Amino acid sequence: SQQGEEDPQALSIQEGENATMNCSYKTSINNLQWYRQNSGRGLVHLILIRSNEREKHSGRLRVTLDTSKKSSSLLITASRAADTASYFCATDDYKLSFGAGTTVTVRA
Amino acid sequence: GAGVSQSPRYKVAKRGQDVALRCDPISGHVSLFWYQQALGQGPEFLTYFQNEAQLDKSGLPSDRFFAERPEGSVSTLKIQRTQQEDSAVYLCASSDRGDTEAFFGQGTRLTVV
Numbered sequence: 001s002q003q004g005e006e007d008p009q010a011l012s013i014q015e016g017e018n019a020t021m022n023c024s025y026k027t028s029i030n031n032l033q034w035y036r037q038n039s040g041r042g043l044v045h046l047i048l049i050r051s052n053e054r055e056k057h058s059g060r061l062r063v064t065l066d067t068s069k070k071s072s073s074l075l076i077t078a079s080r081a082a083d084t085a086s087y088f089c090a091t092d093d094y095k096l097s098f099g100a101g102t103t104v105t106v107r108a
Numbered sequence: 109g110a111g112v113s114q115s116p117r118y119k120v121a122k123r124g125q126d127v128a129l130r131c132d133p134i135s136g137h138v139s140l141f142w143y144q145q146a147l148g149q150g151p152e153f154l155t156y157f158q159n160e161a162q163l164d165k166s167g168l169p170s171d172r173f174f175a176e177r178p179e180g181s182v183s184t185l186k187i188q189r190t191q192q193e194d195s196a197v198y199l200c201a202s203s204d205r206g207d208t209e210a211f212f213g214q215g216t217r218l219t220v221v
Binding site for chain 1: 112139143148149150151152153156164201208211212213214
């Protein structure tokens with residue numbers, strides 16, 4: 001069963017715009033991670049946010065976590081064509097539980 | 109090695125055939141995971157090893173699926189009597205602990221015909 005659920009399922013934006021996607025989960029977590037998957041490739045870890053953190057930044061990525069709402073968001077600022085990929089959140093109870101992902105398309 | 113390596117990258121199997129998928133994790137990583145990813149879906153957990161011990165195999169879909177990691181490094185996922193519904197990408201991941209960043213291999217795309 002999948003714990004994390006991403007929203008929206010798909011997102012199409014113009015290069016330079018920001019992209020925001022959300023993740024909701026069901027049970028208590030120790031941390032939450034975001035991964036990116038380019039077509040036909042493996043998953044690449046983007047960022048990990050712990051349950052006692054509310055916001056974290058990494059380059060053009062900003063992740064927030066609201067444990068009271070059991071939700072997280074990933075913001076990609078100033079998007080580039082190379083950001084075109086599927087993005088997954090994963091909750092961590094030692095085995096990562098992924099949602100179905102948000103497919104982001106960045107148009108040049 | 110530099111990353112998680114999986115082989116083969118692609119496998120076509122006739123229905124009923126047995127297959128073995130290999131995963132070479134990052135050296136020294138204690139935790140190893142196998143996931144199954146159907147087209148357009150997120151990865152689904154199959155099984156988890158801590159060193160050579162298989163601590164969780166709750167995601168294995170049937171008794172036709174078997175995984176091992178006998179020496180605590182390389183792991184093999186075996187599927188017996190493959191069925192069409194087994195067609196998917198099988199991903200392997202490793203981490204130095206169970207609750208930290210996981211590094212994924214490129215996956216093995218299995219097509220059962």
